Amino acid sequence: MTQAADTRPGRPRRMSLRWWPRPLPVRVPGQVPLAAAARGAVALALPLLVGLATGWVVLSAIAAIGALWGVSQDGSDPYRVRVRRLGWTGVSSALGLLAGELALRSGEPAVVTGCLVAAALVAGGVGLRGRIASVSGMHLLLGVTIGSGIPVPGPWWQPPLALFAGVVLVLVLSAAPWLWRRHHVEQAAVLAVYRRAGEALAAAGTDTAEEARLRMTLALNHAHEVMAPHLAPRGRRQAGTGDLVRAFHHAVRLGEAVTALVWEGRALPPGLTRVPLHLAGRLLPGHLAAPEDRPTLPAPVTDSPGGRALADLVTAVDGAPDGFDLELRLPAHEGPGRAARVRYVLLLAECVLAAQVLAEVLHRPRGYWLPMTVAFVYKPDFGPLFPRALHRCVGTIVGVAAIGAVSAAATGTYAVVGVVAVFGALMAVGVRHHYALATLGLTAVVFVLLDLLGDHRPLYGTRVVDTALASALVLVAHFAVWPDSAARRAEAQTEAAVAAARRYRDAAPEAGPVQRQSLRRAAYDRLAEARRTVAHARREPARRGRPLPDWESAITAAEQLCDQVTGHLVAGAARPVR
Numbered sequence: 001m002t003q004a005a006d007t008r009p010g011r012p013r014r015m016s017l018r019w020w021p022r023p024l025p026v027r028v029p030g031q032v033p034l035a036a037a038a039r040g041a042v043a044l045a046l047p048l049l050v051g052l053a054t055g056w057v058v059l060s061a062i063a064a065i066g067a068l069w070g071v072s073q074d075g076s077d078p079y080r081v082r083v084r085r086l087g088w089t090g091v092s093s094a095l096g097l098l099a100g101e102l103a104l105r106s107g108e109p110a111v112v113t114g115c116l117v118a119a120a121l122v123a124g125g126v127g128l129r130g131r132i133a134s135v136s137g138m139h140l141l142l143g144v145t146i147g148s149g150i151p152v153p154g155p156w157w158q159p160p161l162a163l164f165a166g167v168v169l170v171l172v173l174s175a176a177p178w179l180w181r182r183h184h185v186e187q188a189a190v191l192a193v194y195r196r197a198g199e200a201l202a203a204a205g206t207d208t209a210e211e212a213r214l215r216m217t218l219a220l221n222h223a224h225e226v227m228a229p230h231l232a233p234r235g236r237r238q239a240g241t242g243d244l245v246r247a248f249h250h251a252v253r254l255g256e257a258v259t260a261l262v263w264e265g266r267a268l269p270p271g272l273t274r275v276p277l278h279l280a281g282r283l284l285p286g287h288l289a290a291p292e293d294r295p296t297l298p299a300p301v302t303d304s305p306g307g308r309a310l311a312d313l314v315t316a317v318d319g320a321p322d323g324f325d326l327e328l329r330l331p332a333h334e335g336p337g338r339a340a341r342v343r344y345v346l347l348l349a350e351c352v353l354a355a356q357v358l359a360e361v362l363h364r365p366r367g368y369w370l371p372m373t374v375a376f377v378y379k380p381d382f383g384p385l386f387p388r389a390l391h392r393c394v395g396t397i398v399g400v401a402a403i404g405a406v407s408a409a410a411t412g413t414y415a416v417v418g419v420v421a422v423f424g425a426l427m428a429v430g431v432r433h434h435y436a437l438a439t440l441g442l443t444a445v446v447f448v449l450l451d452l453l454g455d456h457r458p459l460y461g462t463r464v465v466d467t468a469l470a471s472a473l474v475l476v477a478h479f480a481v482w483p484d485s486a487a488r489r490a491e492a493q494t495e496a497a498v499a500a501a502r503r504y505r506d507a508a509p510e511a512g513p514v515q516r517q518s519l520r521r522a523a524y525d526r527l528a529e530a531r532r533t534v535a536h537a538r539r540e541p542a543r544r545g546r547p548l549p550d551w552e553s554a555i556t557a558a559e560q561l562c563d564q565v566t567g568h569l570v571a572g573a574a575r576p577v578r
Contacts, residue, residue, distance in 0.1 A: 033432050036074060039173045040428030041421040043067040044445060047166055048417045048452075058152060059162040061452040062097075064420070065146065066166025068445055069093055071428050072438065073135055074170055078185045078226055079178040083171060085132050090167030092136040094160040096143020101159055104148045112148045113356050116371055119144040120352040124345035127381065128336050134381050141352070141375040149368025150453055186230065186244055187284065189223040193251040194280035196220075197258045198273045205267030213262045213563070217524045220255045223248060224521060228330055247283035252328065252517055253313050254279065256566055260306030263567035272297065275310060279317050305571035328518050330525055334496075336489070343482055348378055351477050355470055362466075366455060369463055373470035378478070380485060384539035385478055388435060389471035395430075395439025396467040399423075400460045403444035420448050479541065487548055490530070490537035494551045497523070497530035501558035505565050509572075516569065523562050530555050 044067050051060020073089050075082055096119060103115035123137035143163070152159045177184065196216035203212035227248045230241045254276060261268065275297070297311050336344075355374045359367025377389050403423070410419050427441025443463075478485075504523040508516045534551045542548070 032429060033076065036076070036428040036432065037425035039074060039170065040071045040424040040426075040441075043071055043166075043170045043173055044424035045417050045421040046169065048420060052413060052417070057452055058154075058454075059158055061449045062152065062159050062162040063166035063169070064445075064449055066090065066093065066163035066168075067170050068166075068424070068427075068442065068449070069139055069142065070167040070170030071424060072431055072442065074174050074428065074431065076185065076432070078229070079175045079182075080229065082174050085135055086167060086171040086174065088132055088136040089139050090164045090171070093139040093143040093167065094164040096140040096145075097147040097163050098143075098156070098160040100144035100147025100149070101152065101156060102147075103144075104151060105156065109360065113353070113360075115144055115148055116141075116356050117349050117353050120349040120375075121345055123375070124348040125341070127348070127379070128341050128344055130335070134379070138375055138379065142372060145368050145372045145375060149366055149372075150450070150455070152453070183241060183244055186223075186226050186241075189219075189226040190244065190247050190251055191280055191284065192219045193223050193248075193255065194276040197251075197254050197276040200258050200262055201268055201276070202270075202273045204262050205265060209262050209265070210560075210563075213259060214559070216255060216258060218528055220251065220521075221525050221528050223251060224328065224330055224525070231328060243284060247280070250279060250283060250313065250317055252521065253316075254310075256517070256520065256570060257306055257309040257313055259563055259566045260309060260570035261304070262306075263563045264304055264306050266304070272310075275314060279314065282317050306567070309570045328514075328521055330521070333529060334492075340485065340488075344380070347477055347481060348374075351378055351474050354473055354477075358469065358473075359466075363462070366457075369466040370470045373467050374474055377471050378474045380478070383435075384486065384536045386475060386541055387539050389475050391434070391436035392439050393464075393468055393471055395436040396443050397464055398436075399440040399443030400447070400464055402440065403447045404460050406444070407448075416448060420445055423448075486533075486537040486540045490533045490551055491549070493526075493530040493533040494554055497526040498554055498558045500526040501561050504562055508565060508569055520562065520566060523558075527555055527559055527562070 044064055047060045047063035047067060051057045051063075054060075069089060070086055073085050075085070099115055099119065100112075103112045106112075119141045123141040126133040126137040128134065143160075147159070193216065196212075196219040200209070200212040200216045203209045227245070230245055231248075258276075297307060297314070335341075351374045352371050355370040356367070359370040363369075373392065377392050378385070379388065382388065403419075406419050410416055423441045423444040425441075427438050427445065430437030430439070430441055447460075447463075500519075500523040504519040508519050511519065530551070534555065537548060537551075
């Protein structure tokens with residue numbers, strides 16, 4: 001992409017576009033998710049307490065495994081998304097457990113192996129087709145792994161039903177707040193845009209201006225993704241979302257005005273940073289206190305196009321609703337092509353087959369840990385593969401050490417339940433912050449549950465070795481056959497982002513306000529996705545003699561091009577008609 005010079009008012013021209021020495025992290029750690037930790041503790045402890053009270057210890061342990069997998073898929077996204085993801089997690093894992101259990105009861109090792117390979121083929125076939133499909137495929141394979149590796153007495157239908165009940169318990173706990181704070185997640189996402197906009201205005205004219213603008217854009221991308229289901233035409237909109245939709249549409253306009261002000265490159269008066277929070281308080285009363293007095297924009301600010309656009313927005317918000325909605329649509333992100341999906345299907349099936357054969361040689365019976373680890377690790381759509389395998393090993397080592405130390409000190413059945421609750425809470429925190437921490441909690445809980453299921457063997461060291469073997473198997477197979485998968489994905493996403501920025505540049509000047517906003521949102525959304533995929537590619541092992549291209553420079557240039565186009569468009573729109 002051609003590097004455009006900086007032509008903002010009051011700044012010398014410069015050609016260097018490397019204003020970040022490294023990609024900005026996609027996720028910034030926040031506060032400890034106490035609600036999620038509490039859900040994890042309750043979801044894992046409750047089935048065990050019920051089992052102790054009723055005497056159904058084995059079925060309660062199976063239900064706790066379902067709750068464990070449910071906790072791994074719990075999130076802070078909108079409730080309808082959580083319900084879909086957890087619902088499919090429960091259905092797929094129960095079906096997988098049923099298939100694995102029937103294969104095990106056949107008494108034929110070949111049937112068990114064939115069932116595992118078939119599940120891997122299905123899981124791989126749906127694994128790269130979106131988040132929910134990927135989660136469903138993984139848990140189908142996990143269900144088959146557990147069902148074919150752990151014999152459970154009693155009727156064949158009880159274990160799948162117990163597993164499904166455990167996932168449903170997490171679903172109920174996660175979605176229950178919908179009853180009293182129905183659109184809390186969407187409100188928080190929209191309010192975050194206004195807060196980030198205030199930070200961007202405060203940073204205008206400083207060296208951190210572009211970084212602050214990017215944080216605002218990322219917040220707007222997230223709010224757009226969260227609000228997408230509510231942006232249907234007015235007749236099909238959910239009840240009670242009118243104010244929220246209006247606040248989002250004004251947030252889109254606010255993002256355009258703030259981008260123009262940042263692009264102008266001038267330091268702004270401190271009082272101007274109150275404007276976004278004033279707008280949020282006016283649009284969402286009761287969720288954010290609005291200043292009683294309408295902020296006054298100084299004359300030097302309103303003399304600029306960005307300042308006039310911000311002043312017009314304040315006037316529009318304080319006035320009566322105009323009934324105008326921008327029907328914004330996020331662009332569909334293209335997944336890997338057919339060849340990539342076929343390659344992943346075959347590699348996953350081969351890794352599962354190799355892990356099962358290795359388990360038969362080393363651990364027959366109950367050799368489920370090796371194929372189970374393959375199912376967890378080989379998820380290239382969940383992020384960089386090498387760090388995922390490394391964190392899996394580290395989390396397993398620490399989890400084994402932790403549960404070994406705690407088990408020696410914990411005496412009594414209810415103390416064991418307390419241990420499970422603590423590590424379940426730790427896992428819930430790790431799901432949101434670090435994969436190694438999540439693996440630590442999961443490993444410790446699994447050891448307790450397997451003991452309740454009758455596997456009393458001292459396998460602490462063996463499970464660490466199994467995890468290392470399975471991770472090494474996945475890494476060797478993947479990087480021997482498909483070493484450039486992350487790089488190709490990063491290259492494709494970068495090209496798509498640059499193309500979206502050029503479409504915005506070429507089409508926006510002649511477009512109306514709705515189409516202009518759609519083009520701008522699509523461009524910034526593509527650019528954010530490109531940054532994520534490039535960051536993932538950088539974390540994979542480097543290829544000898546083949547350094548990765550400098551995709552960051554192209555993405556940065558495209559971002560600055562979008563900022564420049566936005567500034568010019570706002571300047572044109574802000575000029576009075578003569």
